[in-house]
Every structure is written in C-alpha cells, then in structure tokens.
Amino acid sequence: MAKNGRLLLTGGSGMVGRNILEHPLSAEWDIVAPTSRELDLTDANAVNEYVAEVQPDLVVHAAGQVGGIQANMAHPVAFLERNTSMGRNIIMASYQSGVQKFLNLASTCMYPRAAPNPLSEDMILTGELEPTNEGYALAKIMATRLCQYIGREDEAAQYKTLIPCNLFGRHDKFDPKHSHLLPAIIHKVHLAKTNGEDTVEIWGDGTARREFMYAGDLADAVLKASGDIDNLPDLMNTGLGHDFSINEYYQTVADVIGWKGDFVHDLSKPVGMKQKLCATDRQSAWGWSAPTTLHDAIQRTYDFYLNEATK
C-alpha cells in the first residue's frame, strides 16, 4: 500500500503517542518516533539537525511535560519552561526546514477558568487561566498561537492545532504523584479491592466536572486529521460533547472493577476548574466523534493496568 508520506511523531513513547502507533491507520504513514533520549526537544540545535535530516512530510507534536493537577502545582517552572521550549523548537525547526504540514496537540486546560461552558475555540486568551495549571496552559497557548501565526503568514503552511479534552487509556501513568483523575481512580479502587478496604478517598467534594476521552479515540482523530489536514480549521477541540462529575467517575470505575465500598471526600485537596467541557461544533462539522463508551474505555484501561502497569 502506498504510504501517505513520512510522519515525524514526537512523544511516541507517551500515552497518546503509543495509542497513535498502535492504531491501524498508523500503517498509512512511514512513522519516525524518537524517544527523548534519542531527541531531546528542549535542545534546539539537536531538533534543527534532526528535522533537517528526516525531512518529514508531516509532524505530529505529542510530546510534553504532562501530568495531573498535583504534578502541575508542584512543578510550574518545568511545566512552563519545558513545554514552551519543546513547542517552540519543534515548530520552528519544522517551519524553517520547509515542513508544510504540522499537527500540534494542545489541551482544554488553556481555556480561561471562568469561561462559560461549553468552551469554544475563540475563547482562548479571553480571561484569567486556572492557577493550578497556568504554566502548562501558557506553554500550550504559545505553541498554538505560533502555529496560527505561521499559517497566517504562509498560506502553504498547514500548521493546525487539536485541543483535546482530558484523556486516559492504555499506556497511561498510574503513579499518584503524576496521574490524572481516571488512572488515579483505577489505581485507588484496585488497591481497595485487592486489600479488602471499604473506603476510597476522593479529592474535593466530587462535584467538579470533567470530560475524559479514551486515548485510543484521540489517536483515531489525530490520524484522520493527519490525512486530512488541509480541511481542518486552524484550531479544533477534540472532545465528547458531554462530561461527568468526579463522583460519577469514581462510581463507574467501582462498578467496572467490581468494588463495593464508600467514598470519603478530602476537602483539603485541590480541585482545579469546576468544569472544562469543550464545544464540539467544529469537530462535528469536520465529521468526527469519539466511538468508545466510558464503560468500555475504563474496562480496556483497567485491563492494561492489570496486564502491564503492575508488572
């Protein structure tokens, strides 16, 4: 089968990257996916040389310093500086090397904390950011704007940005020091079941709402977008169009894992944004929606956790 061309994937060893590499559509591309040891994206000279050598037809930027609310609060310098450096280096190296197609991955955390939900792409920079992840959000906004500016200055440059909602899935991080909500719940409920405990702690009062998409579905969107980049808007949310409360996520994971117990709320823990549901008008107009149900996504993630992450 003729390939679409050479795709340079950053972050190939991360959760999103591994889901992209596992997806059947990845076979349509000749994919090069350096790890951070093979290519440190914070080293501008190394990135310039690597991109000039590989000469990709398309770059998908899925690398980053990524973590849950606790990691972002603990390391704002790294989340701002490293993500800014990586984004600037790979975008500018690609543009200066003549790469005409670039797909940047941002995050719904870059929306203003008090913006009305659902969050639409024109709301970026219209208000103050969520303090718990401000550094990460600033870095994401910088990279997103850089891609937009390149596209405006050079109509041949298709530098587009997808703005995913929260994600979870196979190859997620389950260590409580770094994990996002869903892998944290799976880890805690699994331990409670295994150890015969009858309570599990929820951070906050559990009324905050989140939109968690299965990472395998985001991989589907990324690969379809990679093959259709000319028809993408410059910014496009990739989400579900609906959200659940933190409490509902805990209960659904307990149902999937088969643990019956009580939840206790630790109100001293950070809760971040009350809600960050993204608008899916542009995504619907482009013709994509996420196919995996929450229950199936949790089951597949738990299967991965049991088979891989606890080895």
Ligand SMILES: NC(=O)c1ccc[n+]([C@@H]2O[C@H](COP(=O)([O-])OP(=O)(O)OC[C@H]3O[C@@H](n4cnc5c(N)ncnc54)[C@H](OP(=O)(O)O)[C@@H]3O)[C@@H](O)[C@H]2O)c1
């Ligand atoms: N997870 C979410 O909930 C979520 C939600 C919205 C958007 N996103 C976005 O999706 C992308 C991927 O997220 P993820 O969850 O897959 O993150 P992840 O699992 O933490 O993976 C991060 C990836 O970035 C690479 N990386 C980190 N520092 C690097 C460096 N200095 N040089 C080169 N590579 C480096 C890592 O490579 P090594 O493993 O080799 O170090 C790893 O492959 C990020 O842009 C993130 O902002 C994630």
Ligand SMILES: C[C@@H]1O[C@H](OP(=O)(O)OP(=O)(O)OC[C@H]2O[C@@H](n3cnc4c(=O)[nH]c(N)nc43)[C@H](O)[C@@H]2O)[C@@H](O)[C@H](O)[C@@H]1O
């Ligand atoms: C997509 C990511 O969103 C991230 O914000 P954010 O959704 O609050 O990040 P999460 O860590 O997924 O937290 C989501 C919500 O779950 C609550 N929560 C309840 N129990 C737990 C738990 O045991 N662990 C965790 N981690 N949360 C828990 C937490 O208070 C917060 O309201 C940003 O910090 C990142 O930079 C990134 O943008």
